[in-house]
Amino acid sequence: MGVTVTGWFEAPPERRAQLRAAAAEHLRLTRAEPGCVRFEMHEDPDRPGRFLPDEEFTDAAACDARRARKPGSAWDSAADGLPRDLKIAGLPE
Numbered sequence: 001m002g003v004t005v006t007g008w009f010e011a012p013p014e015r016r017a018q019l020r021a022a023a024a025e026h027l028r029l030t031r032a033e034p035g036c037v038r039f040e041m042h043e044d045p046d047r048p049g050r051f052l053p054d055e056e057f058t059d060a061a062a063c064d065a066r067r068a069r070k071p072g073s074a075w076d077s078a079a080d081g082l083p084r085d086l087k088i089a090g091l092p093e
Contacts, residue, residue, distance in 0.1 A: 002037060002090055003063040005055040008044070009084035016049050019078040023051075026075035030055075033069070035062020053086070060091050 011019045023041060030039045037056040044050040057063040070076045 002035075002056060002058040003060055004057075004089045005053055005063070005086055007084065007086035008050050008052050009079065009082045009086070010047075011049045011051065011079075011082055013049065015078065015082070019051070019082075022074040022078040026070075026073065029069065029073075030066055033062065033066055035059060035065065063088075063091070 020043075027039060027041060030036055035058040037058060038054065039056075040054040042052050042054075044052055055063075057066065
């Protein structure tokens, strides 16, 4: 297994529409990147505004490339500063 990212981030009501609008393009771009094995994100049906990412990349370089693409994107603006608890496994220590 490569690098995985799971956990959650939470958007207050006034930021949810912006986040949802930016999500489709973010998912499309990330899935097209070399080294992306899986990239899913769902909103928790029991907790509106809590988003649950499920990501897998072949290696640390592929995960880093995705991180490098995000700055300045609509997704980055929409998700900036939101409370989050993400678990990243498979990166070198």
